[in-house]
Amino acid sequence: MPLQQITIGNEKPIEQTKFTFDTLNFKPLDDTQLVQKHKKSSFIVNTSTEQKRNEDTKETEPELNIQPLKVQHRQNKEDMPISSKEKQEVEALKDELFKLENENKGHQEFVALLGMQIESLRSELNADSRSVQEIEKQIESLSEELNEYEEYDKELTSTLENKNEQGIEFMLNIKKKDEIISDLLNQLSETKFKISEIQTQ
Secondary structure, three states: OOOOOOOOOOOOOOOEOOOOHHHHOOOOOOOOHHHHHHHOOOOOOOOOOOOOOOOOOOOOOOOOOOOOHHHHHHHHOOOOOOOOHHHHHHHHHHHHHHHHHHHHHHHHHHHHHHHHHHHHHHHHHHOOOOOOOHHHHHHHHHHHHHHHHHHHHHHHHHHHHHHHHHHHHHHHHHHHHHHHHHHHHHHHHHHHHHHHHHOOO
8 A cells, every 4th residue: 555645845856965864763874874885785795616618708897886775855845834833743654754765765775686696696697507505595695685674675665655644544533623723713803893893783
């Protein structure tokens, strides 16, 4: 079931910044940790010493350049006259949702690239004469890392759903309060009119 999104408005280009989130007792990796984790997963498969390729026919193998997408923030958010604490909280919630959605998008792209790298290694395992044991270890390591990111994506998706529900609840509360204020203003106007009629009699 698709998530209910809160309309944020027209957005301008976004700037890169760091973000950590601590709701539900977990912290996403910041940019430095993501890069370090990516470096651990990067590797170079050594050519088997059992067979030497002819230098004239040796081909350079393409390398996958995997870089996690950095968390981004909304820039130049629309100015809204603040008339209540609830409206401030809704605006802050929109900002938080925007950052979480960008982080979720970055993790999904990184997970997709890891999956491509695993498939590439499996192809090498069938077609190349390199060490089968070494490639299997690398596949196992990448599979474990992929599972970690998939678990984190589940947690992040759950958090986004909760934040969307909170945002909807805030908007409904504000609407109810606006209706109450409108009714009170109407009653005040009627009372003033009756007082005016009594005074003119």
